[in-house]
Amino acid sequence: MNEHDSGWSAEEDDPELPGVKRRKQDQSDDFSILSYSRSHLHRRCKLVIQDTGRCFFDIQRELSKSLQPRRSVLPKLPPEIWIKIFSYITSGRQYPFMIRAPLVCKQWYNLCLSPCLWTTVRVPYGGYYWMSRTDDFLIWLAKHRLAPCKEIDLTGWDITSRGIKVLTENCPKLQVINVSYCTKLSKDVAAYFTANCPYITTLDFSHTCNDLVSVIPMTMIIECYNAQLLSLNLSGNLMHGFHRVIDAIC
Known part of the structure; x- marks a missing residue:
């Protein structure tokens, strides 16, 4: 019994599939499997087989493969090339790349531990990691990543002297430090710098707190670093007895 004898037609049996049209007699035999989803194949098995003349399960197998997520294969490059690429990506900011990249594979995890990628550390304004700029995050970085760090920008971080203490103890190579707008720091920060960071x-x-930018801490810093200190920014703070700091400089 054919389609006309039984009174059945694909157009009548398939009203809910506006994107799937019956093949005309003069159409080619080409058939796009991607025009059907898994549910379409299950619900319209007869239609698919009639249109293609192929086994339903073969079509379903091909469709399943096409719908599977494809893993991109990483190119096989020397570690030196990968380091150059990572350095270019992280120039000016390490995040979020240096936190997410180690999760890709073991090779990238090891590459992200390279000291040359952590000599300069900045966290850009905004985003998830900007919201996580606390003592705990800084302490984790200091203990696990920042040993080779020479320059760090902590502008606006919600940190206290506890985080700075751990930072200076684990990063003796620090040369440039920016803690502007870190308003919770105390005068103990000056002692941590002078005791642990000789370079x-x-x-x-700038714009920190009067307790940190006072005569005793600033005199301690100036006397410790003396001629090697190229820049000391104290703007945005109220300081009493500034003449004593000038005397220490002279």
Whole structure:
């Protein structure tokens, strides 16, 4: 019994599939499997077989393969090339790339530990990692990533002297430090710098707090670093007895 004898037609049996049209007699035998989803194939098995003349299960197998997520194969490059690529990506900012990249594969995990990728550390304004700029995050970075760090920008971080203490203890190579707008720091920060970081040349204490930018901490810093200190930014703070700091410089 054919289609006309039984009174059945694909057009009448398939009203809910506006994107699937019956093949005309003069159409080619080409058939796009991707025009059907899995549910379409299950519900319209007769239609698919009639249109293509192929086994339903073969079509379903091909469709399943096409719908599977494809893993891109990483190119086989020397580690030096990968390091160059990572350095270009992270120039000016490490995040979020340096946090997500180690999760890709073991090779990338090991590459992200390269010291040359952590000599300069900045977290750009905005985003998830900007919201996580706390003592705990800084302490984790200091203990696990920042040993080779020479320059770090902590502008606006919600940190206290506890985070700075761990940072200076684990990063003795620090030369440039920016803690501007870190308003919860105390005068103990100056003692942490002078005790643990002998190579400091640039300090930015702008818009911090009067306790940190006072005569005793600043005199301690100036006397410790002396001629090697190239820049000391104290703008945006109220300071009493500034003449004593000038005397220490002279």
